[in-house]
Amino acid sequence: MAKVFRLMRYPLLFFVVVLNLSACMSANTSPPAGVMTDVGTPRNQTLIFQTFDGKTNNPDNMNPMMSGYAVWRGFRELGWGSLWEMNTATGHSYGELADGFPQVLDSQHTGFRVKLKPGIYWSDGVELTTDDVIYTLDTYFKDKSKLTGSGVSVITNYVKSYKKIDKYTFEVTTVKPAYDFVTVMGVYTWGPAFIIVPRHVFEKQADVSTFLNTNPVTLGPYTVKSYDKNGYWQLWQRRSDWKRSAWGWMGEPKAQYVLYKDFGTEETRTLAFIKDQYDVDTFMSPDSIQGAEAKNSAISTFSSTMPFNDMGDACSYGILMNQEKAPFNQAAVRWALALTLNLQGVGMNALNGQFRASALPMSDTHILRPLYFNPLQSWLKDLTLSDGYHPYDPSFANELSSKLQSAGNSASALPQAGQATSDAFGLGWWKYDPAEAQKLLSTVGIKKNSNGVYTLPNGSIWQPELVVPSDWNTVMERIGFSIGDSWKKAGIQVNVRQVDNGEFTTVQNTNSKLTMELNWNSCVFNSNYLNSWRSIQPSNLLPADSNTSINGNPFRWNDPTVSSLLNASSHMDSSSPQFIANGQAISKEFITNMAYINLMNIPTTIPTNSYYWRGFPKQSNYYSAPYSWWSSAKMIVLHIQPTGK
Structure with missing residues (x-):
């Protein structure tokens, strides 16, 4: 880890290392015909993803009712089926297992009738019916004290x-009005909360909470062929009856096999990527991508112009602060942290400038910008702090673009001025102003000593903790250390x-362990912000020293105005003007x-290699989030289509 981190702190050095190592390869990096994967499948029939989380510690646990199961190994994508799926290019839902949208049964919007598509079968040949849905709901309620999913x-x-x-129809009554029924019972962003399991398998288990489901019966068009007992890979094989699967009705998946594999440290991954x-990939750092592109013309980023990578993720990176703990319970302190965070410098150091800033608590995307960002620009420009200071910097994107050009980026790789620049780098962020931050901190008794270091009111040095991922997410790791450098420079x-x-998840969910964490806790994908914010309620708050895992409200925020707005919004259609107005107010x-x-939209640095497969989502062909x-x-x-190589 130490070696990797030293390279990450010096992007140019890492780039040179990649080039030197790859120069040792043959000039022709293309594999020979008939090459096999190391799991025994034909390479040209196998689609291979770098895993999201690296290695899993529970490779044999494939029970979606339990936490810690092998969730990052293809189950949402290939193995399960959802009542409704999300078209991530448009932000609109569509029926996957459900035959269309639900019928609303009452004026309160609490009763729903759902019809399943007939003719969808589990991988062992048993048809999916209402009995599977009812069994799954029964089990959720009966065993909710034991099920940790x-x-x-x-x-x-x-x-x-x-x-x-x-056989194909069921009805559901919700606790409250549920205008978001389709996205709660189906998919909103990355996967469903409601995962239907095969009744004929699970009902035979004495205790489903201890059932590993190691050889899962699946609903999607793929089944688990094999997996690494050490947790580094999982191999899926296409069902011969894929047409009868959860989404077989949409067309034929071309890959006979799909492999999720951790290729190791970033140096190792980059070399493996160059060699096809x-x-x-998943979150490869920008300089590694640049090195890989230089050695293999089949490797490409999402876009040919900066910021090069897709910025459409529902989640955004931000600093989660435990507002139950002093001094983070004071807005002046939180604002001071924002104003001593040089986001332009962070973005250039950690991401080579490949990011889009977002001042709102959501991602600045083509879906959300017209709903929430554009209407609030005047308000942001007029915003003042208690001393009359204007913290918003609407020139952030233009300044960043100028700095990137001065740093040697070619003009052809940078967006042109105006709309293109804000589309690339965002509409604005907070000023970098340590002097104003010092004024704010002094109002709560936090002052600098003779060494220029901030001390708490009792005279002790202020040493807050910021938790960041280790090398399982190198991009976030680099951002985190750059943020730390910015704060240290300010004292x-x-x-x-x-x-x-x-441990990252444990810290996020445990008050006694959380001070600050670089995280992605605000995940708004379309007009419906309830999926991300509905739990901001005082009932979800725990004592500052609690060791009990939280059950919502990750911001540890007690705001009666927000709670009231969220309660009101839960009774509204998420596309209505008032719902959107409430979201702007929140x-x-x-x-x-x-x-x-x-801080910024998640910079989804996901390069693709088109030697064996072509047709991946790109900015010019945005049929899905990549x-x-x-x-x-x-x-x-x-x-995707095979290239024939």
Whole structure:
């Protein structure tokens, strides 16, 4: 890890290392005809993804009702089926297992009738029916105290009652008005909370909470062929009866096999990518991508112009602060942290400038910009802090573009001025102003000592902790250390601590462990912000020293205005003008209180290698979000074509 991190801190050095190592290869990097993968499948019949989370510690656990199962190994994309899926290119839902949208049964919008498509079969030949749906709901409710899958609590807190009507029809009554029924019971972004399991398999188990489901019966067009007991890979094989699967009605998946594999450290991954050993990476750092592109013409980014990578993820990177703990319970402190965070410098150091800033608590995307960002620009420009200071910088994108050109980026790779620049780098962010931050901190008794280091009111040095991912997400790791550098230059002696994926989640969900964390806790994909924000309620708050896992409200934010707006919005159609107006009002509260320091759209650095497969989502062919770990990756599996090599 130490070696990797030293390289990551020096992008040019890493780029040179990649070029030197790859120069040792044959000039012709193309594999010989008939090459096989290391799991025994023909390479030209196998689509290969770098895994999202690296190695899994629970490779034999394939039970979606339990947390920690091999969730990043293709189940959402290839193995399960959802009542409704999301078209991630448009933000609109469509029926996958459901035959169209639900029938609303009452004026309160709490009763729904759902019809399943007939003729969809589990991989063992048993037809999917209402009995599977009812069994899954029964089990969620009956065993909710033992089932740890994240979707269990979502559904049991959302559904009031349900009943079977016939073989393909059922009805559901929700606890509250549910204008978001399709996205809660189906897919909103990366996958469903409600995962239907095969009744004829699970009902035979004495205790489903201890059932590993190691040889899963699947509903999608692929089944698990084999997996690595050490947790590094999982191989899927296309069903011979794929037409009868959950999304077989949409067309034929061309890949006979799909392999999810961790190719190791970024140096190792980059070299494997150059040698055409896999097809789609996950969060490769920009300088590594640049090195790979220089050695293999089949490798490309999402776009040919900056920021090069897709910025359409529902989630955004931001600083999660525990507002239950002093001094983070004071807005002045949170604003000071934002104003001492030099986001232009962070983005250039960590991402070579390949990012889009977002001042709102959501991603700035082509779906959300006209709904929330554009209407709030005047308000942002007029916004003042308690001392009359205007913190918003609407020239952020133009300044960043100028700095990138001065740093040597070619003009052809940069967007032209005006709309293109804001489309690339965002509409604006907060000023970098350590002097104003010092004024704010002094109002709460946090002052600099003779060494220029901030001290708390009791005189001790302020040493807050910022938790960041380790090398399982190199991009976030680099962003985190760059943020730490920015704060330290301003006099805040932050301790940046790297953790593995398991501890990262534990810190996020445990008050006693969380001070600050670089995270992605605000995930708004379309007009419906309830999926991400509905839990911002005082009832979800726990004591600052609690060791109990939170059950919502990750921002630890007690704001009566926001809670009231969210309650009102839950009774509205998510496309209505008032619902959207409420979302704008909530965004204002987020910003006024700096309840979450939103930074940027997730820079989804996902290069593809088109030696064996072509037709991946690109800016010029945006039929789906290009993320291999979202359930919508099924659209990638459907659209790609073999090159014949």
